[in-house]
Every structure is written in structure tokens, then in C-alpha cells.
Amino acid sequence: MSVLIYAETEGGKVKKVAFEVASYGKAVADQMGCEVTAVAFNASDADVLGSYGINKVMNISHEGNFDAKIYASGIQQAAEQLGASVVVVSSSADSRYLSPLVAVGLNAGYATNVVSAPSSLAPFTVKRSVFTNKAFTHAEITSENKIIGVSNNAFGSVENKVACTVEEFTVSLASSSVNVASVDKATDKVTIADAEVVVSGGRGLKGPENWHMIEDLAEVLGAATACSKPVSDMGWRPHSEHVGQTGKPVASNLYIAIGVSGAIQHLAGINSSKVKVVINSDPEAPFFKAADYGIVGDAFEVVPQLIEKLKAFKAQA
Amino acid sequence: MKILVCISHVPDTTSKINFVESDTKFDTNGVQYIINPNDEFGLTRAMWFKEKEGAEVDVINVGGAETESTLRKALAIGADTAIRVNTEALEASQVAQEIVAVIKTREYDLVIAGRESIDYNGGMVPGMIAAMIDASYVNNCVSLEISGDKATAVREIDGGKETLTTSLPLVIGGQKGLVEESDLKIPNMRGIMMARKKQLNVIEPSGATTKATTVNYEKPAPKGEVKLVDAANVDELINLLHNEANVI
Numbered sequence A: 001m002s003v004l005i006y007a008e009t010e011g012g013k014v015k016k017v018a019f020e021v022a023s024y025g026k027a028v029a030d031q032m033g034c035e036v037t038a039v040a041f042n043a044s045d046a047d048v049l050g051s052y053g054i055n056k057v058m059n060i061s062h063e064g065n066f067d068a069k070i071y072a073s074g075i076q077q078a079a080e081q082l083g084a085s086v087v088v089v090s091s092s093a094d095s096r097y098l099s100p101l102v103a104v105g106l107n108a109g110y111a112t113n114v115v116s117a118p119s120s121l122a123p124f125t126v127k128r129s130v131f132t133n134k135a136f137t138h139a140e141i142t143s144e145n146k147i148i149g150v151s152n153n154a155f156g157s158v159e160n161k162v163a164c165t166v167e168e169f170t171v172s173l174a175s176s177s178v179n180v181a182s183v184d185k186a187t188d189k190v191t192i193a194d195a196e197v198v199v200s201g202g203r204g205l206k207g208p209e210n211w212h213m214i215e216d217l218a219e220v221l222g223a224a225t226a227c228s229k230p231v232s233d234m235g236w237r238p239h240s241e242h243v244g245q246t247g248k249p250v251a252s253n254l255y256i257a258i259g260v261s262g263a264i265q266h267l268a269g270i271n272s273s274k275v276k277v278v279i280n281s282d283p284e285a286p287f288f289k290a291a292d293y294g295i296v297g298d299a300f301e302v303v304p305q306l307i308e309k310l311k312a313f314k315a316q317a
Numbered sequence B: 001m002k003i004l005v006c007i008s009h010v011p012d013t014t015s016k017i018n019f020v021e022s023d024t025k026f027d028t029n030g031v032q033y034i035i036n037p038n039d040e041f042g043l044t045r046a047m048w049f050k051e052k053e054g055a056e057v058d059v060i061n062v063g064g065a066e067t068e069s070t071l072r073k074a075l076a077i078g079a080d081t082a083i084r085v086n087t088e089a090l091e092a093s094q095v096a097q098e099i100v101a102v103i104k105t106r107e108y109d110l111v112i113a114g115r116e117s118i119d120y121n122g123g124m125v126p127g128m129i130a131a132m133i134d135a136s137y138v139n140n141c142v143s144l145e146i147s148g149d150k151a152t153a154v155r156e157i158d159g160g161k162e163t164l165t166t167s168l169p170l171v172i173g174g175q176k177g178l179v180e181e182s183d184l185k186i187p188n189m190r191g192i193m194m195a196r197k198k199q200l201n202v203i204e205p206s207g208a209t210t211k212a213t214t215v216n217y218e219k220p221a222p223k224g225e226v227k228l229v230d231a232a233n234v235d236e237l238i239n240l241l242h243n244e245a246n247v248i
């Protein structure tokens, strides 16, 4: 009996999202009374996982790009070698891509968007968010092997320092029929998935030429930029910034919505953010019912002031 | 080319989400059902392959008779044949197994599913199908071109995009981008009339096993009132975000 977590890496370094997954894995392992091991690909700093309760890391060396099938085969073999009955993964695009493959390989039940540690081990019951954050369900995983996809920023990272050994795990990985022709990724920008703060603009900003306000505010806060669906449909901003029920989910610590009305489909996708701020000229905008803090005012007046004051605040902090 | 589009029958995005029977069942009272938006983008892309390249397009849903209106809508949009596997959809792995049982008898070149359904947000059906039939697989697919048995797909990744080349048979998890919002088709009268004559085959389930069950539902705790800050006093907002919310 044991717990395995999949620790994602980027450029050879363990990603922050892996700390939350490790913390979750540690919590389950404590409930089960067993150890927790991580599997990672090309991790050069894998021992950092020891800060989050991981006793051992099985590191797989693999040349070439991420590939769901190849990575899934490595994770599956790590779970088999370890006899792990619980595998914990994140909700990143890559983890969601590969986990269904691991689930089929291990004949495991897989619960996604899990927001808290199991409420019971027998039966194995977890709480997951459904209806795009409009409700939760308590679900029982009835198969012997289980995969848990932890909802981003729901469980949190819990420091828990233990001795951690890193071993090279040599396996023969699956071959894949999918080849990466090119990757187009802005490396200098925080992604919506990883950002602690997201600044989002809606149709109230009137046109793409006004987006410098959103970008400047995001820059002061080290935030990712996002937008409402019509803004991306009109081509003011790329589709990759569209958040909401039919766009990307947001689960940041702080979400600032500017000139966004707060339609139900928009709110559904951003609702798991911890703190929500709205700036909107219409006091009746539905977003005020979902937000924690709000300013009723013209974005073109409020946002430039906010940027200046935040710069001053950051300068003295 | 033979294409299968998986259609999930989901509550309209504006639906009020409530539960009945001691929070063990979703309250369908007054709820309008639609084709899952992610699936609709995929279906519309399939229509393009049909119009330009003569592809044959089947649609499938695993569910009870109540889902037939949604399958009829897919036929009205232009799908050739609909298949309903006559069993309640309980969880993703059961749904994937039932769809695979159909795929095995009909041999599709391309299977299009949505990256997730907007009701249970599982996001695992396309990947599970791909693994079960050992087909190529691209999730979060925002562009798809096919030539012969080769495909070029674009996958949305965190922070960017990845262009992939692969071969058929292929399974994708699709989303907006496969086609644009403005390409979505509202069925016209002729489509609706024709849909009535098309086949909607009801197939009995293969008896797939489940790996998870829903115990009950819970609604999020009601939210407190918003704290309003005067537009002339943004310092106060910074103060609250720093000292009260601890987020900056």
C-alpha cells in the first residue's frame, strides 16, 4: 500500500503546482498510514519535494517533448513497481491530458477537480467540484486503484519537511504516434494556470487599444492577463485569454475583473478564485454579487490611479 | 473518412443548479438541455469535413431517452446518423467503455469528443477512449486538419500552443478554436425536417462496469456581501487587499 504523486517539471525544475499535489499526497498517505513517493520526468531539483512530505522521488530521464502517452506509461509503471493504490495528479492541461490514459492502464477510477482530502478511506470518498463550480459532489471511487486530480489552489501547499531520496527510475516507455512539430509559448509571461493574481478585462474596456491598462496593472501585480468571451470572440484578445465556463478555468488567489458584467458563464469559470475584485461603472452589474471587493466607477479613471498607487505600494513594500 | 462525434446532453449554461431527494439527484425541473458547448465546436468541425471532403458523420450519446432531443439537434445541424446507448450515464469510465463498444463494431477514423462536459467536468472520456482503442490522442484541441491518414492538430497548453502531427485513427478532446463561435450553426427548418427522417439507432448497453458513484451533492456556502470602496479612494482597496485579504 502506498501513494504516488506525479510531480510536473518544466525546464528540469519541479513546478509549483507539484507542491500542492505533494501536500495532498502526503495528507492521504498519513490517513492511510503509508509513505508517499513522487514520480517526475527530468527533475534536476527533485529533492525540494522533501519539503512537502515526499520520502522518495523516482526520476525518469526522457529526451524530447512532453507526450501524454509516453509520460502516462512512465507514471503507470512507477505505480505498478511501487504497488501504489492511490495516484495524485494536478489539474494542469498536461496532467488532465495524460491521466485518463493512466486510469485505463491501471484500471483505476479517476476523480477530477477534487477540492479536499478524502472524507473517508473505506469507502474512498472525495469531494469534487461540478457544474463548473456551481456545486460539489461527494463521490466514492469504488475501484481498487484510484487517481485523484487535485483542483488547482484548493488544497494548498503544506510544508512538511522529511528526508527525501531521489532515484533514477529506468523504464521502457511507450512509443507515441503524436509528434510535436512546434511549441509556441511565451516564456516571459505568467500563465493563467500558474498565476497567483489574474487581471481580466471585459467589453467595458471598449476596444483592444485600451488593453495597456490591463497589461500595466498585471505587470505591477506580477499577474496573468485574461478576458471575457466576447472580447476574445471579437479578436480584441487571443482565445487563450478567454476565461469562464467555455474558456480556461481560473483558481487564483486574487482575480480582478474590469469592465466585466459577471454573466453566469463567466463567473462559473472564475469562482474558485479566493478573492474577487470588480471594477465596473454599473452598480447593478451581477459581478458585484459574486465579488469580495468592488469599486463602482469608470475603469478609465479608476485603473490608472490603481496602477500608480500600487506602484507606490510595491516600492515601499 | 468516418467520424464519430460524442455528444453530451447538458443543462444550458444559464441553468440554476439545484438538487432533490435529499441532495442525491440533480433537479431537472425547468432545466433546458443543450449539446455540450465543447462538443458543438467538434460537431461543427466534423460538418466541415463532411461538406468539403465527404466524410460520414455519426453522433453518439450514452443516456436515457430524454437525451434524444439533443441528438436530434445534432442531426438537424447535419450529422448523418445518431446512436443512443440506452443506459444511464453514471461516470466517465462507463461512458467511455460503452462508446468503445460501438467504435469496435463500426471502425471510425476520427472520434471527436469535447475536452470536458460542463455538467460533471470530468474531462476524461476522450483520453479513456483513446487508451482503450490505442488510437492517437490530442486533448484541448483547437485546430484540426486532416490529409489522407495524417493529421495536424494544435493543442492549447498552459501559456501557449503546441502544433502536433499524428496519424489516424485519432481521438480528440475538442473546444472552441476548432471552429469559431460565429461558425456554429443554428439548425434551419430544412435541417430540422431532414433530421426527422434520419436514423436514430438505440443500442442496448454492453454492460460496462463503473468505478465511481455519486453519494450526494452540496451547494457552495452563500457568499457574504461585497465590500464597496469609493472610486476616489483606491488606497483603501490596496489596504484591504494587503491587510485583510492578504493577497497582495
Ligand SMILES: Cc1cc2nc3c(=O)[nH]c(=O)nc-3n(C[C@H](O)[C@H](O)[C@H](O)COP(=O)(O)OP(=O)(O)OC[C@H]3O[C@@H](n4cnc5c(N)ncnc54)[C@H](O)[C@@H]3O)c2cc1C
Pocket (backbone or CB within 6 Å): A201, A202, A203, A204, A205, A227, A228, A229, A230, A231, A242, A243, A244, A245, A246, A247, A258, A259, A260, A261, A262, A263, A264, A265, A266, A269, A279, A280, A281, A282, A285, A297, A298, A299, A300, B013, B037
Ligand atoms: C454557451 C455560452 C457560454 C459562455 N461562456 C462564457 C465564458 O466562458 N466566459 C465568458 O466570459 N462569457 C461566456 N459567455 C458569455 C456571457 O454570457 C456574457 O455574454 C459575457 O461574459 C459578457 O462579457 P463582458 O462582461 O465582457 O461584456 P458585457 O456583458 O457587455 O459587460 C461589460 C461590462 O462593462 C461595464 N462597463 C462599461 N463601461 C465601463 C467603464 N468605462 N468602466 C467600467 N465598467 C464599464 C458594463 O457596466 C458591463 O457590466 C457564454 C455564453 C454562452 C451562451
